[in-house]
Amino acid sequence: MTSAAGAVLDDARDRVEPAMRMAVARLDPANRLVAEYHLGYADAAGTPVAESGGKGVRGALALLSARAAGAPAETGIPAAVACELVHNFSLLHDDIMDADTTRRHRATAWTVFGTSAAILGGDAMLGLATEVLAEAASPTVPWAVRCLSAATRRLIAGQAEDLAFESDQSVTLERCRQMAAGKTGALLACAASLGSVLADAPASLTLSLADFGQHVGMAFQLVDDLLGIWGSPERTGKPVASDLASRKKSLPVVAVLAAGGDEADRLTEIYGRPGSLTDEELAAAAEAVERGGGRAWATAEADRETAAALEILTDLPIDEDVRSDLRSVTEMLCGRDH
């Protein structure tokens, strides 16, 4: 992470985390425990720990979004908390659906507390997100709540598509893109604009910020999909080639499958084998994605989306220090810093 982006995220976390902790403290003890564990605030017994939660990207974008509208960062805090809660609700439920056992270097919540408690914990965080946002001291609260709800709906739709891909042998690249736009883009677009909504910004600015966030989201998903195949476990907090191990139809994979040819056949054949894939099989699958052009395509697409996001930024009528911070976060998220 560049030190510039690191400083922006650290500063945002310092502002957002106290509000997050206060929000989660409203929950009943059982759901609070699940939420605090998932967020890295506590261990499974509720004892405070200094684990790393997420990077807080959505929270940081929400604060920058308020500043972009000329308001203090604080104006964006309810938006930041709401977006982080929706993000974490979706991770909690995704881990159940994908049967993932590791998240952020820790056992996933459902493996610790059971499926039912994890379903409820996610539900509680989703409800809490709206509650916090509705309490913001802004005349635009109704509109802000609509934006968050619509983004949540798109996020859930994307997740439903992702789920459908598992049993669908003919996923097109366009459909995969749409899925990623919903699953990842919608909430990042919301985060990047929701602070400006609370700051009562002109619609033109809010819409441009949402557009910027949508491109950032797509670039981020592409980079994340590359890391899901070639990322180191130290960096991802997940096992090696975890997306291949779970036979995910991620963007680089679908790029190869949809193009057809030898590498597509090879990948289809490996994905079709029963049981857990061995390290050798995972390596062969990764090689098929690489030779089939999936890695190069995803890298180029990520660059294109990043460029589009940065171009929107360049044209925004915002303070230079906010533009600079947004640029740093974009470059970090889009993998340009390593």
Place this chain on the structure above:
Amino acid sequence: MTSAAGAVLDDARDRVEPAMRMAVARLDPANRLVAEYHLGYADAAGTPVAESGGKGVRGALALLSARAAGAPAETGIPAAVACELVHNFSLLHDDIMDADTTRRHRATAWTVFGTSAAILGGDAMLGLATEVLAEAASPTVPWAVRCLSAATRRLIAGQAEDLAFESDQSVTLERCRQMAAGKTGALLACAASLGSVLADAPASLTLSLADFGQHVGMAFQLVDDLLGIWGSPERTGKPVASDLASRKKSLPVVAVLAAGGDEADRLTEIYGRPGSLTDEELAAAAEAVERGGGRAWATAEADRETAAALEILTDLPIDEDVRSDLRSVTEMLCGRDH
């Protein structure tokens, strides 16, 4: 059902259902299918059916709540749709957690579409509830959204308590009451007051309506718990003694267990047996609840809560026709009509 209450519910359904259908139609195809199936609008393939969904009690209360504030019933429609969606979200997720296979005489959604799709379908309905409410044409939308979110939080907390009871050998009656107040009372209190919030009613009226709804909710839960032991499958849409079969610590059961004595020991012993309970064991468990005084206690408590609800109604400064409709619905819900 009395014809008076039936007419009120039918009229409410006629007004609310078109808005519900429009709301659900916004969802992506996969989540829409799950929601429409669960709501009784469609079969598992999405073909429209004329199955019976729920009674629409929360929707009816929300419309009456708007009328109580002197507004037309239509003012309450976004509140009605929101409360029905939250109710159905919770049923969908509850069915997964309780592994229930039958709801409203049909196979539960998770048995038809799988657990993951049912989790997402519930998530989608919860998000949609907020979206619809936030779109209401009322200056009180922020407050309405807060009320709904707080009720949702209490509902989820109640469900978490219910879940915890499964493995807790020493549930007190007071804790069981609190659980029911959250799981059932919170959303009925919200429904009975949310229409008045959208109608910008005085706080005194809104709070009284919420108080009324809370008592109705408690009476309803007590009656529902009695039906969960002694209700006919034709009426409940569930198997005989389904709460005993799933070893639920419902209010009449906890009343006996918490009191201690021979029948409590007998019940504890039956609940402790491994595997499915036979019809004879279920009958013996029901007899233990009856002999231990659980049935009489729950019946008396339901009467007390119903009387409290009706007393609040009597004192409300509302039109007589609204009072009469609220009374009919209360008597139906609280089991006084059969």
